[in-house]
Amino acid sequence: MERVRAVPNTEGRFGPFGGQYVPETLMPALDELTAAYRQAKADTSFQREWRDLLKDYVGRPTPLRQAYRISKQLGFPVYLKREDLNHTGAHKINNTMGQVLLASRMGKTRIIAETGAGQHGVATATAAALFGLKAEVYMGAEDVKRQALNVYRMRLLGAEVHTVHSGTCTLKDATNEAIRDWVTNVRNTFYVIGSVVGPHPYPMMVRDFQSIIGREARRQFRGLTGGYPTHIVAPVGGGSNSMGIFYPFRQDPVALIGVEAAGEGIETGHHAATITKAEPGILHGSLSYLLQDEDGQVQPAHSISAGLDYPGVGPEHAYLHHIGRAQYVSITDAEALEAFHRLAEWEGIIPALESAHAVAWVIKNRDSLREQQAQVLINLSGRGDKDVDAVLDYEGGLE
Amino acid sequence: MATASIQEAFDRSRAQGRAALIPYITAGYPKLDQLEPLVHALEDGGADLIEIGIPFSDPLADGPILQKAASQALGQGVKVQQVLDTVAHIQTAVPLLFLTYINLVYRRGIEEFIRDSHKAGICGLIIPDWPWNESAKYQDAAYQQGMALIPFAAPTSTDQHLDDIAKGHGFIYTVSVTGVTGVRSSVDAGVEPLVKRIRQHTTLPIAVGFGISTPEQAKQTGLVADGVIVGSALVRALMDQPDQAPEVAERFVRALRNAL
Numbered sequence: 001m002e003r004v005r006a007v008p009n010t011e012g013r014f015g016p017f018g019g020q021y022v023p024e025t026l027m028p029a030l031d032e033l034t035a036a037y038r039q040a041k042a043d044t045s046f047q048r049e050w051r052d053l054l055k056d057y058v059g060r061p062t063p064l065r066q067a068y069r070i071s072k073q074l075g076f077p078v079y080l081k082r083e084d085l086n087h088t089g090a091h092k093i094n095n096t097m098g099q100v101l102l103a104s105r106m107g108k109t110r111i112i113a114e115t116g117a118g119q120h121g122v123a124t125a126t127a128a129a130l131f132g133l134k135a136e137v138y139m140g141a142e143d144v145k146r147q148a149l150n151v152y153r154m155r156l157l158g159a160e161v162h163t164v165h166s167g168t169c170t171l172k173d174a175t176n177e178a179i180r181d182w183v184t185n186v187r188n189t190f191y192v193i194g195s196v197v198g199p200h201p202y203p204m205m206v207r208d209f210q211s212i213i214g215r216e217a218r219r220q221f222r223g224l225t226g227g228y229p230t231h232i233v234a235p236v237g238g239g240s241n242s243m244g245i246f247y248p249f250r251q252d253p254v255a256l257i258g259v260e261a262a263g264e265g266i267e268t269g270h271h272a273a274t275i276t277k278a279e280p281g282i283l284h285g286s287l288s289y290l291l292q293d294e295d296g297q298v299q300p301a302h303s304i305s306a307g308l309d310y311p312g313v314g315p316e317h318a319y320l321h322h323i324g325r326a327q328y329v330s331i332t333d334a335e336a337l338e339a340f341h342r343l344a345e346w347e348g349i350i351p352a353l354e355s356a357h358a359v360a361w362v363i364k365n366r367d368s369l370r371e372q373q374a375q376v377l378i379n380l381s382g383r384g385d386k387d388v389d390a391v392l393d394y395e396g397g398l399e
Numbered sequence: 400m401a402t403a404s405i406q407e408a409f410d411r412s413r414a415q416g417r418a419a420l421i422p423y424i425t426a427g428y429p430k431l432d433q434l435e436p437l438v439h440a441l442e443d444g445g446a447d448l449i450e451i452g453i454p455f456s457d458p459l460a461d462g463p464i465l466q467k468a469a470s471q472a473l474g475q476g477v478k479v480q481q482v483l484d485t486v487a488h489i490q491t492a493v494p495l496l497f498l499t500y501i502n503l504v505y506r507r508g509i510e511e512f513i514r515d516s517h518k519a520g521i522c523g524l525i526i527p528d529w530p531w532n533e534s535a536k537y538q539d540a541a542y543q544q545g546m547a548l549i550p551f552a553a554p555t556s557t558d559q560h561l562d563d564i565a566k567g568h569g570f571i572y573t574v575s576v577t578g579v580t581g582v583r584s585s586v587d588a589g590v591e592p593l594v595k596r597i598r599q600h601t602t603l604p605i606a607v608g609f610g611i612s613t614p615e616q617a618k619q620t621g622l623v624a625d626g627v628i629v630g631s632a633l634v635r636a637l638m639d640q641p642d643q644a645p646e647v648a649e650r651f652v653r654a655l656r657n658a659l
Contacts, residue, residue, distance in 0.1 A: 166470075167470070298502070
């Protein structure tokens with residue numbers, strides 16, 4: 001196993017990936033953010049405040065427990081890291097608590113964010129409400145339709161939701177619009193990016209905030225079993241929950257499996273399996289892998305899960321793929337839906353459709369995992385309440 | 400050398416006691432076969448340099464007008480190679496520059512894109528999401544091949560950045576306000592001090608863009624800057640009468656030129 005180097009370097013590069021591809025107007029803001037984050041990272045009072053918020057407001061640590069009925073069905077132990085039990089129902093809040101705390105320390109008065117499934121938007125609106133800051137969230141028109149409940153949730157939390165009608169009307173376009181807002185209002189605005197994407201220092205900073213998942217999981221798993229899981233399986237859209245659980249295990253003898261959305265099937269072209277295609281490209285401020293045509297025009301992604309419906313992926317994932325440290329696989333809409341039901345019936349947990357992709361990969365590979373005497377840890381990144389309407393609709397409504 | 404022609408264009412307008420006029424059009428809007436007549440119309444109207452946008456799917460430095468032009472061009476299936484081929488056929492005395500986004504350049508290969516653009520007669524590349532930090536190592540090699548990689552300055556730029564880009568080539572593309580391209584009702588009061596500040600760092604010509612729409616705004620900007628860039632307002636005029644694009648473009652540019 002190749003040892004993972006300490007990344008990123010000072011230019012924000014993860015091997016060849018990463019960097020800062022943004023208009024000059026934003027470059028000083030990135031420098032300011034890099035300096036402020038470096039200071040906060042080394043500042044024990046910042047770290048203590050963030051940890052206290054995670055403990056007393058978010059409800060961390062989240063449980064890690066063996067899922068006995070799945071384990072019995074599949075014939076090998078399966079453990080779940082329950083990020084769905086965080087306040088607001090997903091891992092996203094680990095990061096927004098960190099970034100909004102940083103924003104407030106930097107004296108920024110206005111918070112903006114992009115959102116796909118709406119989970120990051122809700123988590124940002126929540127953190128902003130807690131700090132008494134104004135949040136504005138950009139969301140693609142398609143996602144507004146798919147995730148109406150989260151739109152209302154954001155409004156309840158005092159955030160303003162801007163519906164984005166350009167391009168494919170999904171997360172990619174919401175991100176474009178958030179960047180346009182940031183470039184316009186850069187002096188007083190903090191852009192809270194929701195995944196390990198964007199220009200340096202965002203991929204590093206979001207990874208650091210989300211690594212709380214993996215640090216807890218490592219301690220909890222060793223406490224339960226005395227060892228390591230053989231496999232850690234997590235869904236990958238932009239890649240923040242997966243990076244959060246992978247990163248603290250990067251030097252351990254554990255297979256890291258990132259599950260992308262194969263949508264209607266890779267061969268149909270309607271998918272979001274960016275790393276599976278592995279074509280380098282630059283979008284939203286960093287060089288990573290990108291779904292694109294032969295000219296470099298960005299191709300629309302497709303997934304039943306709004307949170308995976310993104311044509312890019314974090315540069316550190318591209319790096320882990322590039323050096324062979326993590327393995328990236330894909331699961332179709334139909335397979336994810338099946339797993340959505342299985343987990344609900346077997347364990348009494350309705351998972352987010354994103355997380356259902358990870359569960360589906362484990363179910364699909366049950367035979368080979370059983371032969372390997374696997375002990376699998378799944379990152380259950382979020383709960384499925386937000387998806388219930390869409391799934392019901394997809395399946396043709398109640399009989 | 401093609402890059403010399405950028406300097407010559409600024410020298411010529413300076414000798415006439417006015418700022419250079421730099422209009423922008425999107426290749427493929429309203430149609431790709433209109434690009435050549437549009438370039439000639441802009442030249443006839445008095446353009447000193449011309450920016451040709453290669454449409455990109457995710458133009459994050461652009462406001463609604465140029466987004467719409469790019470998306471309509473892409474909707475008609477405009478390809479990078481078609482733009483290069485079309486430009487290669489244009490005979491004009493006005494220096495031509497490409498404006499596009501880094502992924503199209505990266506996808507073709509940065510060196511290849513520079514070489515192919517040069518072969519097509521382009522003498523400068525303007526890439527808003529390719530900041531100095533990332534592009535600096537290509538600057539000199541590109542310049543030796545006759546291609547200026549146009550550096551950007553913004554109201555938020557640091558003194559260090561303004562010192563760094565003094566080592567660049569062509570001209571300084573100065574963004575008049577924090578924001579994206581678009582039509583604005585007045586020239587920001589910060590433009591004059593910004594241009595004066597940049598001048599303390601560099602002898603390169605300074606052209607100002609983003610939001611300049613009317614002859615009056617062009618005149619006002621031209622009093623302080625060496626060049627005036629007009630994009631969204633021109634493309635919006637084309638959108639009003641797409642079937643008479645060259646005539647509209649020539650009239651529009653002549654009005655700006657007369658004001659300088």
